[in-house]
Amino acid sequence: MKQLKNEVKKSKQIEKKVKSFAEIDIKWWVASIIFLLLTAIFFGEHLFGKAYFWEDFAEYVYPVQTFAAREFANGNIPFWNPFSFVGSPFIADIQVGFFYPLNRLLSLFVSGDGTLPVAALQFSLIIHFFIAQISMYFAAKHFKISPIGSIISAISFAFSFLLVCHVIHPMIVIHLSWFPLVLMFLSKGMKEANPRCGIISGLLLGMIMLAGHPQMTLYIALFLGLFFLWNLIADIKKGALKELPIVKYLVASLIPFVIALGLF
Secondary structure, rough: HHHHHHHHHHHHHHHHHHHHHHHHOOOOOHHHHHHHHHHHHHOOHHHHOOOOOHHHHHHHHHHHHHHHHHHHOOOOOOOOOOOOEEEEEOOHHHHHHOOHHHHHHHHHOOOOOOOHHHHEEEHHHHHHHHHHHHHHHHHHHOOOOOHHHHHHHHHHHHOOOHHHHHOHHHHHHHHHHHHHHHHHHHHHHHHOOOHHHHHHHHHHHHHOOOOOOOHHHHHHHHHHHHHHHHHHHHHHHHHHHHHOHHHHHHHHHHHHHHHHHHHH
């Protein structure tokens, strides 16, 4: 009996130490440095030109983004691609993601002969793995995860099977890297009945829709819609809506979808 009490005491002490460790306050900029270093280590060979992404990245993404970057650098909006078949619509191809802001920054790296360095496009994709960690970190903290737990969540998410195996599909990586922030601002808008958060969520959602991947857009929209309905029912059952201005609550909940669709 005495031995059992000692074991229980030891387990409680260990639990207390683990809990205190998990609740250590880590500044966001410290977490950012950790995420930046891990991203650099994971993609070290790509950053130093010793490895390259393959398949769709080389066969579709690089040629398309090179043409888009070159045309935009020359002050043109490429409605038409004369190099595909006997010519084909270009901007109308949603996979191009011409209006996604970070894609347009690629035009700054076009060389004098109209070539986009592979390193620039690879770096643009790799930076989204850093964005994914930052995005998940703040989302996890919003959902009351401990600082250490938030860091673990962020790293696990960014280097998960889903993102890493889709590294040759930048459109998917872009959608997923910003998604936790979209969800966080939607949740924050609903909890606080704050339309400003809803607007931010909508702007982010519209931005990732511009990256061009209709399947991922559909999955994210369905998830957000179900998230809204689930929380609406839960808030009604708990009576939380009695304490919140109902109009602002609904605006904050629904305006992300309206803004995203309008922006897209």
